Every structure is written in C-alpha cells, then in structure tokens.
Amino acid sequence: MKTIITIFGSTGDLTIRKLLPAINHLLEENLLPDNTKIFAIGRRDYNTEKYFEFISNNLQTKYDLSRLRRHVEYFKLDVDNLKDYQILNTMISGISKEPTRRIFYLAVGPDLLKDIAENLSKSNLVIKGDTQASVTFEKPFGEDLNSATEINNLLWQYFDESQIYRIDHYLGKEMIQNILTVRFANKIFENSWNNHAVKSIRLLVKENEPIFSRAGYYDKSGALKDMVQSHLLQMLALVGMEVPLSYQSEDLKNEKVEVLKKLRYDSKSLIIGQYEGYLDELNIPSDSKTETFVFLKAFVDTPRFKGVPFYLLTGKALEKKESLIEIEFEESSQQQKWHLPLQNNILTIQIAPLDGISLRLNSKVPGLKDEVEQVELDYCISCDHVGNMPEAYEKLILDMNGHHKSLFTGWDEILNSWKFIDQVKTDIERKNIPLTIYKSSKELYDLILEREGVHFENI
Ligand SMILES: NC(=O)c1ccc[n+]([C@@H]2O[C@H](COP(=O)([O-])OP(=O)(O)OC[C@H]3O[C@@H](n4cnc5c(N)ncnc54)[C@H](OP(=O)(O)O)[C@@H]3O)[C@@H](O)[C@H]2O)c1
Known part of the structure; x- marks a missing residue:
C-alpha cells in the first residue's frame, strides 16, 4: 500500500x-x-x-x-x-x-x-x-491535567482514538522495548520481579548539557513536566506493570495505567534543583524558579511491588549524559553465613547513550583462597551493532505506518501521569520545597545520600 x-x-x-x-x-x-x-x-x-x-x-x-x-x-x-x-x-x-x-x-x-x-x-x-x-x-501533551484534558477533548471531537498517535520517543528506544523481553521472556526474572526479591529500583535520565536555546519551552516546563511526566513515568510503568493479558497494545496500556493509578510518592524525599548559571541563559527571567533537576522516591502500591522504593532522578547540567534503570535485588538468604564481602545483584538496563544490559553477580576469585569478587555479565547492544542501531523515530514511523500502537501513549496513561505531576507541583508550592542551586551533580548526590542513604554518584 x-x-x-x-x-x-x-x-x-x-x-x-x-x-x-x-x-x-x-x-x-x-x-x-x-x-x-x-x-x-x-x-x-x-x-x-x-x-x-x-x-x-x-x-x-x-x-x-x-x-x-x-x-x-x-x-x-x-x-x-x-x-x-x-x-x-x-x-x-x-x-x-x-x-x-x-x-x-x-x-x-x-x-x-x-x-x-x-x-x-x-x-x-x-x-x-x-x-x-x-x-x-x-510531547508535550498539555502542561497539566486540565490543559491535557482540554487538548484531548478537542482531538476526540475530530478523530477516533485509533487515529491518534501520541509520541514519547523514548518508547521507540531499543532498550525501552527490551524491558518487556527481559522481564517476560526470561524464567530467571519471572519469580524475582517482585517485592520478595527486589530491594529498590533506580530510574535515571541524566543530561550533561544545559538548556541551550530552548528557554521559551523549558522555563515554562521544567524537569518535572519535561522528563518525569513522560520518559521517567513510562520507564517506571514498564518496570512496575503486571503480566499483560497479551502483548497487544491495549493490554499493555491497561497494565501501565494500573501502575500509574497506584503510584504515590514520599514528598519528604523530593529534591528540586536549578543549575548555577541557569538564570544567565538567554531569555530566562532573572527570577525564574524553574527546576532543572528532580529527585523523588515513589512507591507502586500493588501486591507485586508494595514497599519497594522507585527512585526517580533527572536533570540538566549533570556530570554525564546517561539514561538507565537499575534493579537492585535483596541480599541472598545465605549472605550472613558467608562472612565474605558479598554485594547485592544488580540488573542494569542501559538506555542511552549506549544500549545494553548487565547483571552483577558474586563470583569466586580464581585460585586457592576463599575470596569473592563482583563480576558483570555485560552485553552492550549498541557496541555489537555499531552503525546499525535504529533510531527511535525509525521504529515509531514504521509502527505508525503499520498501525501498531503499543509504543504510543494512550490517553489514560497521560491522564494518570499528569495527576501525579500535578500532585508533586502542588506539594512544591504548599510545602515550600526549597530550590537547591547546584554547581555540580556531586552536591545533589551527597544530599540524596544524606537523606535516603542511596548512592547515585557512580551510576
Ligand atoms: N526537537 C526535538 O528533538 C523534539 C523532541 C521531542 C519533542 N519535540 C516537540 O516537537 C515540536 C516541534 O519541535 P521543534 O524542536 O522542531 O521546534 P522548532 O524547531 O521551533 O520548529 C517549529 C516548527 O513549527 C513551525 N511554526 C512555528 N510557528 C508557526 C506558525 N505560526 N505557523 C506555521 N508554522 C509554524 C516552524 O516554522 P518556521 O521555521 O517557519 O518558524 C517550524 O517548522 C514541539 O512540540 C517540541 O516540543 C521536539
């Protein structure tokens, strides 16, 4: 055709x-x-x-x-x-x-x-x-729940939902698509993707660059609306969702929506920051309070993940550009008996700039002594397919052409993600959450370590 x-x-x-x-x-x-x-x-x-x-x-x-x-x-x-x-x-x-x-x-x-x-x-x-x-x-699809609803009602006046493709280009990225394969196509994770085995989950979208010439858009949006509402909540939903009835678009979307409905966060964990020099960027008002950094601890209140902290972190002008998901597993039940420096298993899904997956294991040091070391089972997809990795937009255009909608965002997902963001925004105002001015990411990671006891520095 x-x-x-x-x-x-x-x-x-x-x-x-x-x-x-x-x-x-x-x-x-x-x-x-x-x-x-x-x-x-x-x-x-x-x-x-x-x-x-x-x-x-x-x-x-x-x-x-x-x-x-x-x-x-x-x-x-x-x-x-x-x-x-x-x-x-x-x-x-x-x-x-x-x-x-x-x-x-x-x-x-x-x-x-x-x-x-x-x-x-x-x-x-x-x-x-x-x-x-x-x-x-x-994206952006609206700037809060009200405006997004208004846009959506307008679109539904003219088009059927089946004709509407809302893009979050992160969903076209290779490793975002791979989350479902890793989770559901590997027996080893089938019984360990839950609060019996998972200790915490870290979701990061770090950018090392400042805002460049995007002042007009960025200053109205900020990191919460620009990154958390879309990319980070989509990542969280894919990690947190239940097994879908099928891998058809509707069934996947329904499960992601259930996660977003059960999402809450701990407002005491919330850190918002602005990089030093932001106010000197072209066309930024000198009194702008727009956040260029966000950290928060969220929970998905489902039987699968109840009690497991999901740490979300994103920001501009950080030490490097990197997007990844880290799933840290609990100590093994035998850990105490070993009297050796064991560490928890960590599954890392790297989304950008490299695409890959790695699993940290405890392994015996070769030789006669009883020593243990941590080894990485590491697969860098983009290293193996240099020059052949499809761009997210290629996949999305191809799917649009073929009427495949699973990598596009449904209205219910947008609605529930804006509800969450509106709640955080309200808390920032009502609870007077201070804006931390940061020169370097280390200051932010130290603050997170002090408050939450979680390391972000070397991730
Ligand atoms: N750039 C990205 O990587 C990226 C990524 C994700 C999402 N988005 C989203 O995609 C959209 C476009 O982004 P962009 O970065 O391409 O913006 P952009 O560089 O500012 O381009 C905007 C386009 O809209 C046209 N335009 C503006 N006002 C117009 C008017 N009154 N009548 C007709 N055409 C008009 C511009 O035409 P002129 O050239 O004649 O001004 C230009 O072609 C935005 O919603 C953005 O948030 C962009």
Missing part, C-alpha cells in the same frame, strides 16, 4: 534532525515502500528546491539527500487557512486512487495543534473513523 506522510513544521529542528533522517533510512532499507510520498508543510515562501537548500544548510550530520529529493515535496500552507488544506487534499487525492496510508505528523509546538487539527478535519484530509488516516502529536 502507498504511504503519504505529511509533516507540519518541516523547517523545525525535529523534522530536520530526526524525522527526515529516519524516513531516509527507512527508504534506504526498503522498509517504507518506494512510492512513499512526503509533503513537507511550511509557512515559508519556499519551493521544493529552496526547501532542500535550507535543509542542506541546516544539517548537523551531513548525509546524501538525493533519495529524499525523489520523495519529498514542499507545500506552503497557512495553518489557519482552510483553503490551503483543501488544496492539499486535492493534491493528495490526485496522487493515488488506491487505498493509501496517510500520516499527518504535527512536528510543531502545542499552540498550533488546535488550528491544524480542526482544519485537517474540516478539509476532510482526516475523516473521523477512517483508519487509513492518522494524526501524530509530539
């Missing part, structure tokens, strides 16, 4: 840095059909030639654009002009008389969402219930 992808915001960072390279790679690998057509929508007075000149001048990593040139056509459109959508509809209908998969990708800020959604519907580019036509929305 033919595929037509229409990208709104075709001159933006997301399109140039992520979407076009992903589409290019899918075409190269014949994973998208050769007759795929891309409409690059923009407000600038470009034609296709000028558009490619613009892309070429703005590429961070150069690659051959000749394949894309065969598929991409620039189309100038005013987002609030219905006539432009009608012309686009005539063009799209003229391309193919056969059933065609039509994806409308909104790579634009949330302020344009209403106009575009309304005009896509009014122009009949997307008819409610037509399963061949779908609309893709990027």
Whole structure:
C-alpha cells in the first residue's frame, strides 16, 4: 500500500534532525515502500528546491539527500487557512486512487495543534473513523491535567482514538522495548520481579548539557513536566506493570495505567534543583524558579511491588549524559553465613547513550583462597551493532505506518501521569520545597545520600 506522510513544521529542528533522517533510512532499507510520498508543510515562501537548500544548510550530520529529493515535496500552507488544506487534499487525492496510508505528523509546538487539527478535519484530509488516516502529536501533551484534558477533548471531537498517535520517543528506544523481553521472556526474572526479591529500583535520565536555546519551552516546563511526566513515568510503568493479558497494545496500556493509578510518592524525599548559571541563559527571567533537576522516591502500591522504593532522578547540567534503570535485588538468604564481602545483584538496563544490559553477580576469585569478587555479565547492544542501531523515530514511523500502537501513549496513561505531576507541583508550592542551586551533580548526590542513604554518584 502507498504511504503519504505529511509533516507540519518541516523547517523545525525535529523534522530536520530526526524525522527526515529516519524516513531516509527507512527508504534506504526498503522498509517504507518506494512510492512513499512526503509533503513537507511550511509557512515559508519556499519551493521544493529552496526547501532542500535550507535543509542542506541546516544539517548537523551531513548525509546524501538525493533519495529524499525523489520523495519529498514542499507545500506552503497557512495553518489557519482552510483553503490551503483543501488544496492539499486535492493534491493528495490526485496522487493515488488506491487505498493509501496517510500520516499527518504535527512536528510543531502545542499552540498550533488546535488550528491544524480542526482544519485537517474540516478539509476532510482526516475523516473521523477512517483508519487509513492518522494524526501524530509530539510531547508535550498539555502542561497539566486540565490543559491535557482540554487538548484531548478537542482531538476526540475530530478523530477516533485509533487515529491518534501520541509520541514519547523514548518508547521507540531499543532498550525501552527490551524491558518487556527481559522481564517476560526470561524464567530467571519471572519469580524475582517482585517485592520478595527486589530491594529498590533506580530510574535515571541524566543530561550533561544545559538548556541551550530552548528557554521559551523549558522555563515554562521544567524537569518535572519535561522528563518525569513522560520518559521517567513510562520507564517506571514498564518496570512496575503486571503480566499483560497479551502483548497487544491495549493490554499493555491497561497494565501501565494500573501502575500509574497506584503510584504515590514520599514528598519528604523530593529534591528540586536549578543549575548555577541557569538564570544567565538567554531569555530566562532573572527570577525564574524553574527546576532543572528532580529527585523523588515513589512507591507502586500493588501486591507485586508494595514497599519497594522507585527512585526517580533527572536533570540538566549533570556530570554525564546517561539514561538507565537499575534493579537492585535483596541480599541472598545465605549472605550472613558467608562472612565474605558479598554485594547485592544488580540488573542494569542501559538506555542511552549506549544500549545494553548487565547483571552483577558474586563470583569466586580464581585460585586457592576463599575470596569473592563482583563480576558483570555485560552485553552492550549498541557496541555489537555499531552503525546499525535504529533510531527511535525509525521504529515509531514504521509502527505508525503499520498501525501498531503499543509504543504510543494512550490517553489514560497521560491522564494518570499528569495527576501525579500535578500532585508533586502542588506539594512544591504548599510545602515550600526549597530550590537547591547546584554547581555540580556531586552536591545533589551527597544530599540524596544524606537523606535516603542511596548512592547515585557512580551510576
Ligand atoms: N526537537 C526535538 O528533538 C523534539 C523532541 C521531542 C519533542 N519535540 C516537540 O516537537 C515540536 C516541534 O519541535 P521543534 O524542536 O522542531 O521546534 P522548532 O524547531 O521551533 O520548529 C517549529 C516548527 O513549527 C513551525 N511554526 C512555528 N510557528 C508557526 C506558525 N505560526 N505557523 C506555521 N508554522 C509554524 C516552524 O516554522 P518556521 O521555521 O517557519 O518558524 C517550524 O517548522 C514541539 O512540540 C517540541 O516540543 C521536539
């Protein structure tokens, strides 16, 4: 079947840095059909030639654009002009008389969402219930529960839920997808993924870079809304969920929602921070209280995980870029009898920048003495597949094309994650949680160690 992808915001960072390279790679690998057509929508007075000149001048990593040139056509459109959508509809209908998969990708800020959604519907580019036509929305999906609900009600006015794809690109990452395989396809974890065997769980998304030029968005959002509401809560839900009825999208989503409904956190554990120098960043108000760091201890009150702390940590301008999940298991029941320096088993799922998985075990030191050492069973997926690791957006575009929705966020997940974030935000205000100004991550990790007795420094 033919595929037509229409990208709104075709001159933006997301399109140039992520979407076009992903589409290019899918075409190269014949994973998208050769007759795929891309409409690059923009407000600038470009034609296709000028558009490619613009892309070429703005590429961070150069690659051959000749394949894309065969598929991409620039189309100038005013987002609030219905006539432009009608012309686009005539063009799209003229391309193919056969059933065609039509994806409308909104790579634009949330302020344009209403106009575009309304005009896509009014122009009949997307008819409610037509399963061949779908609309893709990027995060952020709202800025709190009320605004997210408002957006969602608007979308449901024009589209069926089955036509709506809400992207959290973390879900397209290789190791995020692998969480379910590790959990459910390995007998050794089947009986140990619970509060009898797991001592604590750490979920980290560390960034070493500051905010760069994203002041407009970031200062309104902050780390809680930017990272915890989406990536960290999705990671937590995948780790904390029950065995799904099946691995179909609906069953997976239902189990993730159950985790989010049972989620609570200890407000005494909450640490919010702002890196020193944030107020000097371009376009940041000099009195901004926006947090660039968050740490909190949460609990999932299900029989499986009741009592197990889930530590969530994310921040900017930290010592390194790293996203991972660490599952620390309890001491073995024989630990006391050994009189040797044993350590707890730790399963680490590395998400970025490297993709991999490792398991720390206690093992006898080779030789005649009775000594024990810790060894890592280590598998670095991205090391073994250098250059061949698919980008998250490749997987997501492919799944959109194939109508697979399990890596996209359902409304119930968004609703429950905003409920959680709104609660934390309210606590910050009501309980006057102080904003720690940090020069280095060590100051934050020392504070966590002092309060919670948990090490983050060498993770
Ligand atoms: N960049 C990423 O890696 C990333 C990752 C995750 C999520 N997102 C989300 O994706 C969305 C787009 O992000 P981005 O980084 O690509 O933003 P961006 O670089 O600011 O690009 C925004 C795009 O929207 C267009 N636009 C802005 N105002 C418009 C208007 N009034 N009428 C028509 N077009 C308009 C811009 O056109 P002009 O070029 O003509 O201004 C540009 O093409 C945002 O919601 C963002 O939060 C981005």
